[in-house]
Each structure stands twice: as C-alpha cells, then as structure tokens.
Amino acid sequence: MSEPIILRHRHIPDLDRLNVYRQQGGMETFEKVVRTMKPGEVIDEVKKSGLRGRGGAGFPTGMKWGFIPNNLWPHYVVANADESEPGTFKDREIMEKNPYQFLEGLMITSYAVQANTAYIYLRGEFWYLAEKLDACIRQLEQDRLLGENLFGSGYALRIHTHLGAGAYICGEETALLESLEGKLGQPRLKPPFPAVEGLYGRPTVINNVETLANVPSILEHGAAWYRSIGTAGSPGVKVFSLSGHVNRPGNYELPLGVPFRELIFGLGGGIPQGRAIKAFMTAGASSSIVPATEEALDTPMDYESCEQKLGAPLGSASIIVLDETVNMAWLAMKTSHFFKHESCGKCTPCREGTYWMMRILDRLVAGKGKMEDITLLESVANQIKLKTLCPLGDFAVPSVLSGIKHFRRDYEMYCRR
Amino acid sequence: MNELLKKYSEQIHSILAKYPPEHKRSAVMPLLFLAQRESGAVSRQAMSDIAEVLEISETEVASIVGFYTLFHEEDRQPPEGGGIRYRIQICTDLPCALRGSEEFADKLCERLGVKIGEPTADGMFVVEKVMCLAACHRAPVIQLQGNGRIDYYEEQTVEKVMELIASLRRSAAEVQR
Numbered sequence: 001m002s003e004p005i006i007l008r009h010r011h012i013p014d015l016d017r018l019n020v021y022r023q024q025g026g027m028e029t030f031e032k033v034v035r036t037m038k039p040g041e042v043i044d045e046v047k048k049s050g051l052r053g054r055g056g057a058g059f060p061t062g063m064k065w066g067f068i069p070n071n072l073w074p075h076y077v078v079a080n081a082d083e084s085e086p087g088t089f090k091d092r093e094i095m096e097k098n099p100y101q102f103l104e105g106l107m108i109t110s111y112a113v114q115a116n117t118a119y120i121y122l123r124g125e126f127w128y129l130a131e132k133l134d135a136c137i138r139q140l141e142q143d144r145l146l147g148e149n150l151f152g153s154g155y156a157l158r159i160h161t162h163l164g165a166g167a168y169i170c171g172e173e174t175a176l177l178e179s180l181e182g183k184l185g186q187p188r189l190k191p192p193f194p195a196v197e198g199l200y201g202r203p204t205v206i207n208n209v210e211t212l213a214n215v216p217s218i219l220e221h222g223a224a225w226y227r228s229i230g231t232a233g234s235p236g237v238k239v240f241s242l243s244g245h246v247n248r249p250g251n252y253e254l255p256l257g258v259p260f261r262e263l264i265f266g267l268g269g270g271i272p273q274g275r276a277i278k279a280f281m282t283a284g285a286s287s288s289i290v291p292a293t294e295e296a297l298d299t300p301m302d303y304e305s306c307e308q309k310l311g312a313p314l315g316s317a318s319i320i321v322l323d324e325t326v327n328m329a330w331l332a333m334k335t336s337h338f339f340k341h342e343s344c345g346k347c348t349p350c351r352e353g354t355y356w357m358m359r360i361l362d363r364l365v366a367g368k369g370k371m372e373d374i375t376l377l378e379s380v381a382n383q384i385k386l387k388t389l390c391p392l393g394d395f396a397v398p399s400v401l402s403g404i405k406h407f408r409r410d411y412e413m414y415c416r417r
Numbered sequence: 418m419n420e421l422l423k424k425y426s427e428q429i430h431s432i433l434a435k436y437p438p439e440h441k442r443s444a445v446m447p448l449l450f451l452a453q454r455e456s457g458a459v460s461r462q463a464m465s466d467i468a469e470v471l472e473i474s475e476t477e478v479a480s481i482v483g484f485y486t487l488f489h490e491e492d493r494q495p496p497e498g499g500g501i502r503y504r505i506q507i508c509t510d511l512p513c514a515l516r517g518s519e520e521f522a523d524k525l526c527e528r529l530g531v532k533i534g535e536p537t538a539d540g541m542f543v544v545e546k547v548m549c550l551a552a553c554h555r556a557p558v559i560q561l562q563g564n565g566r567i568d569y570y571e572e573q574t575v576e577k578v579m580e581l582i583a584s585l586r587r588s589a590a591e592v593q594r
Contacts, residue, residue, distance in 0.1 A: 088551060091551075092552075166486035243512040285549075338548055
C-alpha cells in the first residue's frame with residue numbers, strides 16, 4: 001500500500017497541529033483555490049475526479065455541488081459528522097487525528113459553492129471532538145485562513161460546530177437539517193432537495209467527513225491523479241471500518257476495488273480462535289448479510305461490484321465479520337432492536353414495522369416462535385421496504401430478509417414445530 | 418429573572434452568535450447541553466428559561482428533551498443525600514455484541530448486584546444498554562454520563578469498570594467532606 005491519503009496521521013506525528021499540517025503543505029491548496037480558481041472550476045475538478053459520497057449513499061460529490069443554484073442566497077455547507085451506523089468508526093479517527101485535512105476540505109467545498117457559513121454537525125457523544133475542532137477553527141482564524149476577505153479575495157468564511165444529542169436518524173441529511181434548526185430530527189419530504197431548500201430554506205451542500213477529507217488532495221494533485229487510484233466507477237481511496245469476528249479490527253485505508261478477502265484475512269488477520277467465517281455485512285447493520293462464499297470474498301470492494309455481485313451496498317464500507325457461531329435470527333433480533341429504537345416515528349411503515357419485526361424476532365429468539373412467524377416476519381419486512389419517507393426503514397429490512405433467504409435454518413432452529 | 422441567562426450569559430451569547438438572529442431556535446440543543454452541565458439533567462425551570470431566551474414554547478423545548486437520548490429530565494428521585502447519579506452505558510449493538518459486550522454487561526450487573534436500569538444501593542450508579550457509540554473495534558465500550566460530560570472507556574473489563582466506580586465513589590466522598 002502506498003502513502004495514505006486520508007489516514008496520513010498514521011505516518012506523520014502531530015498532524016493534528018496546524019503548524020505540522022502546514023509544514024506538510026497543508027492549507028496551500030485552499031489558498032491556491034481561493035487565489036487562482038473560479039468556484040465553477042473547483043466544482044468541475046471534483047466532478048472529473050469521480051469522488052463519490054463516503055457517508056453511505058455514494059452519490060457523486062461534484063454533481064451534488066453543481067445542483068446549488070446561483071439565484072438563491074445565502075448558501076450553506078454542512079459537514080455530516082453524525083457517524084452512528086453500527087460498525088462505522090472512521091470519521092471519528094479522521095476528526096481526532098487529521099482534523100485540518102477535513103477542515104481544509106470543508107473550506108474548499110464552501111468556496112466552491114460560495115458559502116460564507118459552514119456547520120459541522122457532530123453526534124453528541126463526539127463533544128470532545130467538537131471542542132477539538134473549535135480549537136482548530138480558532139487556530140485557523142488566527143492564521144487568517146478563516147474569517148473575512150481571505151487572501152485579499154473578498155471571500156469570507158466562518159465555521160461552527162453543532163452537537164446532536166443521540167439520534168441515528170440525524171445522519172439522514174434532511175433530519176440533520178431539522179435538528180440543526182432546533183427541531184426534532186425527523187426527515188423532510190423530498191423534493192425539494194437540500195441543494196435548493198436546505199438549511200433555513202436555503203441551498204445547502206451536505207457532505208460526510210471522509211468525503212470532505214478527500215477534497216484537498218483532489219485539488220492539489222488533480223482529477224486525473226485521483227482517477228488513477230481505485231476503479232473506473234469508484235475512483236480513489238476509502239476508509240474501511242472492520243469489526244466483528246476478526247483478529248485485528250480497526251480502520252483501514254485502501255483503494256476502492258480491493259477484494260474483501262484481503263481486508264478480512266490479510267489486514268484483519270482472519271477469524272479468531274481458528275473458527276470459520278460464515279458471512280459478512282458490507283455496510284454496517286443496514287446492509288444485507290452476505291454468505292462468505294469464495295466468490296463473495298473475491299468480490300472487489302467498490303460501489304458497483306458490491307451492488308451487482310452481492311446485492312449489498314458498499315455504503316459507508318463498514319464490514320462486520322460473522323463467524324460460524326452467529327445465528328442470523330439472533331443477528332436480526334439485534335439489528336431490529338437498533339432500528340426500532342432509532343426510528344423517528346414520523347412515518348407509519350417504519351415506526352410500526354420496526355416495532356413488529358422486533359417483537360417477532362424477540363419471540364423467535366426466546367424459543368416461543370412458530371414456523372409461521374418466519375413468513376409473517378418476511379411479510380412485515382416487505383411492507384416497510386421502499387414505503388418509507390427516508391432510508392431508515394429500508395435499512396431495517398436487509399439484515400432480516402437476507403438472513404431468512406440464505407440462513408433459513410437459523411430461524412427454524414428457534415421455532416416450535 | 419432568567420437564571421440560566423444570568424449564570425451563563427457569556428456562553429449563551431457566544432452560542433447564539435453561531436446562528437442567524439432570525440433562526441436562534443437552532444441554539445436549543447446547545448443550550449440544553451449547557452443547562453445539563455452541572456447536574457447531568459435538565460430541570461423544568463431550565464427548559465422554561467431556554468424557551469424564554471429562544472422565544473419558543475416550553476413544550477417545544479420539552480419535545481427536544483424527549484426526542485434526543487442524551488438529554489435527561491431531572492430525576493424524580495435523586496440519589497440519597499443528593500449528589501450525582503452516573504449512567505454507565507454499555508453499547509450492546511451488533512458489532513459490540515459479537516465481541517462479548519452482552520456477557521460483559523451481565524457480569525458487571527452481577528458484580529454490582531443490580532439489574533439493567535436499576536440504581537446501585539447507594540443510588541450513585543445505573544447500568545444501561547445503549548446503541549452504537551462508533552467504537553466497535555474497541556469493544557466492550559462504555560460511555561459514562563452524569564457530571565455533564567460524556568466519557569468513553571474502551572476495551573473494558575469488569576475489573577476496570579469496578580476501579581472506575583471505586584474512584585468516582587472516593588471523589589464523591591471527598592466532596593461531601
């Protein structure tokens with residue numbers, strides 16, 4: 001593996017100090033962008049790079065920025081640092097160890113859409129990271145990299161942190177905006193999309209922390225360089241959060257397109273206690289369960305391959321490894337408790353559906369279920385799927401349906417005949 | 418008189434400065450964190466103070482407290498003799514459960530002689546199960562709340578938590594003296 005692009009702090013000590021970050025060439029790209037590039041040129045470069053959203057949806061970042069209309073002002077940029085998907089812990093490391101790269105990405109993004117105010121929305125548990133970022137922001141203000149009339153260009157930028165308070169739903173971008181406006185974190189009906197009516201009803205770009213941390217290198221080295229990493233459809237690098245039954249869990253930065261096998265058995269050191277791998281999840285608790293066949297393990301970890309070959313999204317790339325001891329009905333019971341707890345209650349299929357799935361799964365796992373419960377569970381899951389306001393409902397379904405499909409015996413084990 | 422505003426005037430003004438003046442409602446969550454700082458819980462009076470500062474209704478403030486899990490309404494029954502009640506919150510979501518966090522929670526409860534959600538005899542600690550804390554690779558992980566902070570303790574054992582509890586009890590005893 002060549003030099004990391006995102007997790008650079010692992011090679012450079014004290015990268016979370018502004019003087020060290022600047023010694024490494026940090027903030028030069030922001031200065032170059034503001035001094036020499038037009039906002040539209042920045043957007044074009046990111047479009048050409050093929051960077052896709054690293055938060056989960058994988059939407060092309062440059063295209064998202066391009067949707068911001070120039071006849072409605074002011075514009076806002078919001079960094080989504082609400083990281084709450086079970087199995088995901090990458091943004092936390094980036095903000096803790098390499099905060100200035102993330103901030104530089106946020107600053108370049110703000111310039112690209114000519115936003116003068118940017119917010120960082122962090123989950124409440126990350127209050128210590130908010131304090132750290134606040135200190136970083138003060139440093140940047142002292143160095144005149146944030147504030148009024150930057151580099152004599154007339155461009156002004158202020159960044160503020162904002163803490164959530166324990167709600168997975170606030171990772172969904174419109175729920176996040178509601179929460180930032182001081183309301184309950186419940187998603188909005190789309191359209192209108194945030195690019196047109198976002199924060200305070202104004203055009204808003206919302207990008208994940210890792211997505212933003214990719215931006216400085218793209219503007220420094222160019223789109224062609226970025227495209228030389230990863231695959232044609234999924235250029236660049238990704239931070240993979242590896243958890244579950246694996247010897248060396250943690251974050252690993254890899255070019256997109258490396259096979260699962262290399263992550264799980266190479267870097268991750270394989271399965272503890274000599275057990276066999278049974279399955280894995282690709283995108284945290286919200287993804288389907290993929291049986292660990294040879295073909296599945298050889299699948300490249302990029303957006304298209306995961307979708308096409310495994311029917312599972314790469315999403316936030318949070319790989320949860322499941323060994324032979326895991327019963328998939330038990331697993332679905334765990335995920336159903338999570339999604340039931342985190343459902344915001346706004347729309348009926350999700351609010352009621354997650355509750356009933358949890359009830360059925362609790363009953364099954366307690367040994368009080370019947371065979372008919374499996375069919376009932378499938379039916380409830382299918383009544384949630386694609387019928388909810390936001391993706392949370394859809395996220396609650398795959399672990400249930402894929403488990404029944406591939407590991408029906410695990411469910412039958414629990415049933416009374 | 419608005420007690421909260423009087424007490425934290427400077428902090429409240431710098432929080433309000435983050436948001437456009439016509440959208441000061443955005444400050445509701447930061448103000449609730451501020452109000453919760455000392456006792457780990459929000460009082461009715463504080464909710465009313467916040468409502469007044471932000472020019473929204475008390476019900477709207479209370480709805481925010483109810484919706485978000487990190488806000489706590491003031492306990493009806495505080496620990497005997499007053500003081501702080503700490504919440505030892507264990508993540509038992511899927512990735513942590515795969516790494517033994519449920520057994521860890523059971524053993525910790527057994528050692529403390531309590532059930533999940535039931536305070537210890539001195540009223541100072543409650544063990545709770547919570548959802549993902551973004552620390553899956555360092556399970557078992559606990560989050561400690563109670564003194565207005567939220568602190569992570571990663572790669573925990575029952576012994577380590579018992580030491581933490583002992584040290585919190587010692588400092589509480591010193592404060593009382």
